[in-house]
Amino acid sequence: MSAACTFEGCTVAETQRCALEKDPETCPNRVKAISLMQGGASARPATSEGVDLGAPVLDAPAENPSFPRSTTLGTAAIGEMMSGKYVSVVGILGYPESGKTACLASLYLLASNDRLTGWSFADSCSLMAFEEISRGARRWNGGELPDQMTVHTEMGDDRQPGFLHLRLKRDADGRCVDLALPDLPGEWTKDLVATSRADRFEFLRSADVLWVVVDGRTLQSVELRQGVISRLGQLAGRLIAMLGESLPRLLLAVTHRDQAEIPAPVLERIRAELWKHEVVATVVPVAPFSDNAEFKPGFGLVDLINESVAQPHEAPSFWPATEPESDARAYLSHRRSQ
Ligand SMILES: Nc1nc2c(ncn2[C@@H]2O[C@H](COP(=O)(O)OP(=O)(O)OP(=O)(O)O)[C@@H](O)[C@H]2O)c(=O)[nH]1
Ligand SMILES: [Mg+2]
Structure with missing residues (x-):
């Protein structure tokens, strides 16, 4: 042949x-x-209509298909997500070791185990990143709380924040909220206060709410608390200088509630210090991790979420309904009395 x-x-x-x-x-x-x-x-035989039998049914995709990215998302990815739906950007600031990563890891563990009262886990585009930060919290030493549940946050890119995405569904009304939560190193907040380095916080301009995370133990310590309060005031000053009127609502997440309670006079001092810059904050005590039976791990995080998604103020009723009062027709009442 x-x-x-x-x-x-x-x-x-x-x-x-x-x-x-x-x-x-x-x-x-x-x-x-x-x-x-x-x-x-x-x-290949062609049919009478000229269609190639045996030819591929669909055109090949332009790019090789791949699983969606699942590590932290850059600002461009969050911007793209925001173009399709409403995403609440949360600014998270706080000094090193204050408990920022712990709040995020604990929030994820609560949501994924259906323990975030009133909310259900709906989706996340950064599952691997959540898994990464909560890995330490999964390894318990025979039921004992490990010394460190999370590790110090370091950024691959020292100029761009990395965001975690969490979609939650509210059980009461089925409303879904998409949260973009940055896990930033404490040094970024330190630099903002000490040297006004604000370029990395540009994303705060589109933030809906700002969490300032403080280690509650430092507020209980007589030696440390004055320094912490002064730095909170300086931070408020920096934020006002940077964002002015568009400063988002501020939530003060005070961690280590399992180990320390903030004394009421200290709270007043914090409020007064912030008010020097005309800033007000809602204080939310939390305990992302705990071995205190009185405060379960994740204590207060649902309050942090509820406060974060709450509307800043109720819209006034456009045409309020008013019930007529029996003797409100003053003119007629006047004639009747003549
Ligand atoms: N018991 C207890 N431990 C906590 C609490 N909050 C944080 N921690 C622990 O405190 C340590 C520091 O917390 P991180 O969340 O890593 O601190 P961070 O603010 O992210 O720190 P940087 O990444 O360095 O900026 C971790 O070992 C946590 O397990 C809390 O409320 N209770
Ligand atoms: Mg961290």
């Missing part, structure tokens, strides 16, 4: 004559073999 013919005894290559005594140019065995060698496209 010659390479260009499917007939076993083909002699065209040797003698230029067809063994079946057909015209070599039109012999169906040769025509079929040649078209198969040229790629086979014309070898």
